[in-house]
Amino acid sequence: MVDVKRVEPRLPLTRDRVLRAAISVADDGGIGALTMRRLAEVLGAEAMSLYHHVANKEEVLDGIVEVITSEINELVERIDLPAEGAAWKKAVRARILTAREVFLRHPWATRVFESRTGSNPAVLRYNDGLIGLMRAGGFTHDQIHHALHALGSRAMGFSQELFDPGTGPVTDEALAALTELAETFPHLVAMLLEVAHDDPASTLSWCDDQTEFEFGLDLILDGLDRLRGRS
Amino acid sequence: MVDVKRVEPRLPLTRDRVLRAAISVADDGGIGALTMRRLAEVLGAEAMSLYHHVANKEEVLDGIVEVITSEINELVERIDLPAEGAAWKKAVRARILTAREVFLRHPWATRVFESRTGSNPAVLRYNDGLIGLMRAGGFTHDQIHHALHALGSRAMGFSQELFDPGTGPVTDEALAALTELAETFPHLVAMLLEVAHDDPASTLSWCDDQTEFEFGLDLILDGLDRLRGRS
DNA sequence: ACCTGAACACCGTTCAAGT
DNA sequence: ACCTGAACACCGTTCAAGT
Numbered sequence: 447m448v449d450v451k452r453v454e455p456r457l458p459l460t461r462d463r464v465l466r467a468a469i470s471v472a473d474d475g476g477i478g479a480l481t482m483r484r485l486a487e488v489l490g491a492e493a494m495s496l497y498h499h500v501a502n503k504e505e506v507l508d509g510i511v512e513v514i515t516s517e518i519n520e521l522v523e524r525i526d527l528p529a530e531g532a533a534w535k536k537a538v539r540a541r542i543l544t545a546r547e548v549f550l551r552h553p554w555a556t557r558v559f560e561s562r563t564g565s566n567p568a569v570l571r572y573n574d575g576l577i578g579l580m581r582a583g584g585f586t587h588d589q590i591h592h593a594l595h596a597l598g599s600r601a602m603g604f605s606q607e608l609f610d611p612g613t614g615p616v617t618d619e620a621l622a623a624l625t626e627l628a629e630t631f632p633h634l635v636a637m638l639l640e641v642a643h644d645d646p647a648s649t650l651s652w653c654d655d656q657t658e659f660e661f662g663l664d665l666i667l668d669g670l671d672r673l674r675g676r677s
Numbered sequence: 678m679v680d681v682k683r684v685e686p687r688l689p690l691t692r693d694r695v696l697r698a699a700i701s702v703a704d705d706g707g708i709g710a711l712t713m714r715r716l717a718e719v720l721g722a723e724a725m726s727l728y729h730h731v732a733n734k735e736e737v738l739d740g741i742v743e744v745i746t747s748e749i750n751e752l753v754e755r756i757d758l759p760a761e762g763a764a765w766k767k768a769v770r771a772r773i774l775t776a777r778e779v780f781l782r783h784p785w786a787t788r789v790f791e792s793r794t795g796s797n798p799a800v801l802r803y804n805d806g807l808i809g810l811m812r813a814g815g816f817t818h819d820q821i822h823h824a825l826h827a828l829g830s831r832a833m834g835f836s837q838e839l840f841d842p843g844t845g846p847v848t849d850e851a852l853a854a855l856t857e858l859a860e861t862f863p864h865l866v867a868m869l870l871e872v873a874h875d876d877p878a879s880t881l882s883w884c885d886d887q888t889e890f891e892f893g894l895d896l897i898l899d900g901l902d903r904l905r906g907r908s
Numbered sequence: 909a910c911c912t913g914a915a916c917a918c919c920g921t922t923c924a925a926g927t
Numbered sequence: 928a929c930c931t932g933a934a935c936a937c938c939g940t941t942c943a944a945g946t
Contacts, residue, residue: 690930
């Protein structure tokens with residue numbers, strides 16, 4: 447239980463090392479495990495030493511957003527796809543799905559990103575890239591502005607689900623429990639039962655996150671494409 | 678500073694009174710102000726007394742979602758619009774924009790909703806209603822399932838923005854600071870400058886939340902409408 | 909300059925004791 | 928049954944003191 451793992455016995459602390467350790471702590475134990483004390487422990491230092499490199503915990507969280515977005519930027523800027531005219535959609539889609547891969551490796555990070563809309567150089571850079579692609583596609587600045595709002599967090603590769611039947615397996619117990627709710631929520635139960643039945647792989651899980659993400663993304667991108675060149 | 682306001686001097690505590698007090702505390706001071714101790718204070722009791730009516734703070738947050746969603750349900754179920762065929766869109770749109778009004782009164786609540794996807798009877802009921810409308814419109818269960826994922830939190834009337842130039846006024850200082858960033862983020866700065874210039878009311882704010890929400894919502898609803906009746 | 913021990917002002921929650 | 932005071936095990940953060 448007392449798993450005191452120090453990254454390095456005695457490397458000097460730096461802002462960058464603090465931030466990377468913070469990401470690693472959250473990767474291991476979720477965002478709840480990220481406390482200043484635990485962070486210091488992983489770095490082989492005392493909690494109070496961290497304050498010489500970051501102003502406070504808020505700055506640690508801001509820094510996490512910065513580091514992760516920089517990682518995304520490195521990946522997406524390596525993508526070499528044409529974006530002129532109709533090609534914009536493929537280029538934007540590739541960027542967004544690449545960004546998504548980073549979040550799949552840091553599932554806890556989406557919540558951190560949502561909690562701080564404050565502008566961050568790396569996030570600005572990511573958006574600047576997207577805007578450039580859409581300009582090449584022929585959109586007006588006004589259209590792009592609307593588009594970014596419409597995409598919301600999808601522009602960075604993740605979406606916040608409020609309605610989630612769960613990604614766990616569709617057990618017989620779950621199906622039975624569902625059937626009991628049929629009178630109270632007839633439409634919902636009918637839908638879920640049919641979704642579970644239709645999908646031959648439904649024994650795996652209720653919803654395929656990636657499929658649903660791409661469906662929503664394409665719905666929006668296709669809708670935007672229809673506005674292109676108009677007005 | 679010591680503003681000890683008790684809702685009622687000596688009413689017996691109930692789960693419902695605790696939850697409504699919790700909403701009122703958050704309305705006044707944001708979600709950060711909602712502590713068990715502060716909540717008890719408002720109710721004229723000790724923090725420990727709350728635990729006779731709720732298991733823990735998690736249950737308080739779950740209860741908040743329940744109470745707010747019930748308020749939404751009462752409002753949307755009073756809407757009497759036809760949903761058959763092409764009329765589905767207007768009906769769904771009206772429900773979602775009505776739900777949105779409730780969140781505009783409790784801006785802190787969106788974060789609470791996002792943090793707990795666990796099924797809640799009131800949330801299930803809200804979704805059941807939406808599904809019913811879309812069935813009337815002629816969608817398959819499978820299409821509706823995709824649609825709910827695509828809408829995400831928009832189905833309940835709010836959207837999580839990652840890119841937000843701010844809703845504050847467009848000051849000369851902000852414009853000057855923006856111009857300095859032009860070299861680093863050329864596309865972003867060009868877009869923001871044009872958005873600020875184009876809008877005659879831009880002296881008010883960068884983005885109109887309601888306009889952007891409706892743009893994104895209509896983009897998705899229109900996209901869904903095109904799928905209706907197919908496959 | 910960088911790091912630290914002790915302490916402060918908070919949390920949520922437990923527990924034994926009150927009415 | 929419902930409520931409470933004192934206490935526990937945590938937080939983030941400050942401060943004076945060490946090297």
